[in-house]
Structures are given as structure tokens and as C-alpha cells.
Amino acid sequence: MILVTGASGSVGRRLVRRLAGTPTTAFVRDPAKGDALGGRYAVGDFDDPATLSAALKGVDRVFLNAGGAVPAAGEQPMVRQQLAVIDAAVAAGVSHVVKLSVWHARVGGKLAEGAHGVIEEYLKASGLAWTILQPNGFMQNFSTGTAVTTHDGHLLGAYGDAGVSYVDCEDIAAAAAATLTDPRPGETFVLTGPESLTHSEIAEKLSAFVGRGIRYLDLPAADFATHLTTLGLPDSFATDVATLFAEVASGRLAPVSTDVATLTSRSPSTFDTFLRENATQIRAAW
Template sequence: MAILVTGATGTIGRHLVRRVGDDVIAFVRDKAKGHALGCRYVVGAFTDHDSLARAMRGVDRVFLNGAGAVPGEQPMIPHQRAVIDAAAEAGVEHVVKLSVWHARIGGKLAEGAHGVIEEYLKASGLPWTILQPNGFMQNYSTGTAVATEGGHLIGSYGDSRVSYVDCEDIAASAAAVLANPQPDRTFVLTGPEALTHSEIADKLSTVVGREIRYIDLPPTEFANRLTAAGLPAPFAADVAALFAEVATGKLAPTTSDVATLTSHSPRTFDDFLRTNTESIKEAWSKA
């Protein structure tokens, strides 16, 4: 069996490649990064149909992942549609798509883009499984998607809770579905607990060794802070609107889907902190 992993050098892809083992083929843009993965790889691009067709030869299953929303554009949509088209042309037997929780057509930023792609995949005729994770715990060890100011967290979450999930558990769930397909099903992947951002800041403070506070802002002020930091105003407004939606509690529930797929309980935020102490310290020394 051959499994093609797109987004193979990213936070989830690197964990997934290791878990899939000898069956994996990584689709990468950079030859050196592909070589560093230590597995079979194909160099190409989502915009290069020939490289996608070459990557799909002999492939049975595909993990569909890629870069998220960026200011001013949504390349994710045409990129992932191209992968789906290539998979259909090659007769791939199953596609596992990494999405986001609450993906829907008309949603803002990644929610909207993933909603469009999910519907395209469902209409493609390919057997599919969709994984919809909550926010990544790893955002707090890389700085990705975490708004900071003066070394503190800022946002518009209020006192709402979020059941962040560890990317290791996302990769484990993906590996389980690729090994044992669950056709035409959607799984929502969360951690085992939901924390407020003040609680998260307190936990980060203990690891980093200095005070980190969560500063809650009205959405308009939060958008203004993001714009002042260099984000385009329309993009900043959409980010603030998404944060305000989180304040309603939409990301607070927990599910059992990680345990259902992997047969182990998802990692807690404390587990994540213990495993990633050094990278967290490094990231927050620059915040």
C-alpha cells in the first residue's frame, strides 16, 4: 500500500510521516526538506499538475493538507482542489482531508476555505474522511496563530474555554484512518479539557519562568492592534470576528473522537507543556 502525504513538512505532516512508516510518500516543494524526512518523497507543487500526477502514481490513499489562509488570498482552495482532481484521475481509493472545526461555506478565513474544499471533495466521487481539529496546542510553542503584545497574550475570547488539541493526536488520528479507512465520515478532534486563555497564560508562565497574562480586548480594538502590527485591515477584522465567535463558547466542547480512532486518550495541555518545554521557552523569549 502507498500513502501520499501532502503538507508533509508541516507540524502535523512530520508526525504523520513518522507514524505511517514504509508505506509513506511525502509530497514536498523542497528537495532538501524532503530528504530530511527520511522517507520516499516527490518534489512538486500544488500548481503543477504534472508533479501531482507523478506523485499519485501507484498511490492508494492520500492525506490532504496544506498551508492555511494568508492575508488577501485563499490559495488553499485551488491548491487542494488540484490534489483532489489528481487523486480522482489516478483512481486513488481514499482521501483523508485535514480541515478545521466548524468549516462551512461562507465562513471567514480558514473556516470558509475548508468548507468549500470539503464540499468539493464530497462531490468528487472519491471515498473520503474529514478530520476537523480544534485549535492546535502547538500554536503556543511556535507562535503561529497566537497574538501577543509586550510578551503577553491578547485576544477577544472573553472567559470562554477552548479544547485545544495536540498535533501529535491529530497525526495519530490521521494515521489510524489511513490504515483503516472510515469512509464518508467526519471526526471532530479535541483535547480532553477546555481551558480559558487566562488559565493557558498561567500555565505558560510556569514553564517560561516569567509572568504571561491574557489581555482581553473588544473585537474592534483587537483588530486595530493587529492592523498596527502589520496585518491588512480586512484580514485583521476577520481574525477579530473569529475570535469573537470563540467567545460564544463554540470551541469549548470536547469529543471522544481521538480516543475512538487511536484507542488512547488525547493529551492534556499539561502533557503538551512537558513534552515541548524547550521550544515553548524559546518561542516566548521572542514574544
């Protein structure tokens, strides 16, 4: 039995769909979201250990996935939550955990990179067999309203002219399904799309697709942080986000990896394919 945590999320629900036919339980907070997934599910919360233990009965493999970085003071909540899942998995006798992390995860990194770095180290020291998936930014950030925009609908950031090899959540889910059904213990995979695009190129593609002029406006990192505080984000979070964006501007998210193809035996989706396959959400978001 596989337990998929974060099953209602952007990767989790695609993974549950791909695992149809393999004994799988989706871990959800909201029964309505479990019903919508259409298969077996357990209701619980990472912050309620008893629900984790109950959901892990009879489970031998776990997909470890929770929400991303949030404007919280101190340690990111995902650290406490994912460490609780790892502890419960050890206690339940789980054999293998596939963890959804982030590219460049490392102890001491900013926001999600630092939080995932701590969780990765904890998982590696747990005695469980593990596989780590380190995706680049999700293409779905451009269909869910996660991308930062101006009040009149242009793309805003501090990425400069650097490319980013965004990856489609469908490809992350396919890679996760592959490593859950054909385990690759002790391996870390970097998941990217097949091409590196600048944010000006992404804005051009969005413009052509939705039929409205969308530009990419690039700000110096400090100005971008100030803009985020005007949106209500705490100063320290805004500064960390701007620092991460400035690191992206150095090109660290531009390289293209072959790991999606290695795990799934097919090429990852291009941004154009992502636009076509998510047309309704893209048009609603832009």
C-alpha cells in the same frame, strides 16, 4: 502507497513519522525538508499539476493537507491548491482521501472555516471515498510563535472567558494515521484535546512552565482587529480574524469531543503534557 501532502507541516511531519513501516511518500516543496523526514519523498508544488500527477502514480490513499488562511485578496489559496490535489487524485485512480479540515468548516464561513467548507463539499462530490478530520486550534500555536502576543510577551486576544479545547498535533497525526490505515469512509471526526482552557488559564500554565509572568490581555473584538492592522495585516483580514475570535468568545470551541480516543484508543494529550513534550520550542517561543 499513501501520499502525505503538507508533509513538512506541523501535522504532516508527525504523520509521516507515525506511518513508518507503511508504504508512504511525503509530498514536499523543498528536497531538504524531504531529506529531513527520512523516508521516501516526491518534490512538487500544489500549483504545478504535473508534479501532483507524477507524485500520485501508484498511490491509493492521500492525506490532503495544505497551509492555513493567509491575508490574501479574494479566495484563500488553499482552495485552489486542495481542489487541484482532488482533481489529480481522481485522475490517478486514488481510492481514499483523508482531509485535514477545521472544526466548524462550512461554505460561507470566515477564512479557514469558509475555505475548508468549499474544499469539503468538492471532495464529497468528487466520487472519491473520503474521511474528514476537523481539528480544534492546535496546541502547537503556542510553541511556533503563531499565538498573538504583545511586544513584551503577553498573550493577546478577544476570547473573553470562553474555554478552548485545543488539540495536540500529535493526536491529529495519530487520528490521521488510524484513518489512513483503517479507512472510515464517509465519516467526519471533530478532534479536540481532553479539556477546555480559558486563555487566562493557558497564560498561567505558560508562566509556570517558562518561569516568567505571562498574562492574558483580552481586547474587545474591534480593538483586537485594530491591533492586527498595526502589525501590518490588511483591514479585511484583521476584521475576519477578530470576528472569528469573537465567535470563539461565545464558547463554540469549548466542547470536548471523544473522537481522538475513538480513532486512536487512547486519550488525547493535556496542555501540561504538550508543554512537557515540547519544552525546547515552548521556552524558545516564550
